[in-house]
Amino acid sequence: MEKILAITFTLSFLAVFLKTFQAQNIQYRRYTLIPSTSYGLSLSDLFLGAVVAKTYLTQGVGDTVLVALCVGTANWIGCFLAMVSHTKITKALYKWDKKE
Secondary structure, eight states, X not given: OHHXXXXXXXXXHHHHHHHHHHHHHHHTTOGGGHHHHHHHHHHHHHHHHHHHHXXXXXXXXXXXXXHHHHHXXXXXXXXXXXXXXXXXXXXXXXXXXXTO
């Protein structure tokens, strides 16, 4: 079960991190960063769905609820980190606002 939780945490973290990063790319018109986040987002979403479905089919509802809690935790952590890192990454890539 620990392996399933680690996989779902990682996939969920990636999915939400990339969704948040993608939303900021769109908002700030960072067109060159959009394709890579789109492919990573689709892969992480697809594999996450497959892992959750397999957990439900093989382990039952109880373990699937545990997986859902793991996914929720990964989601908020991924969202926070994406918001912070997007600013740092785009400052470095686009050389904006070097006064700070």
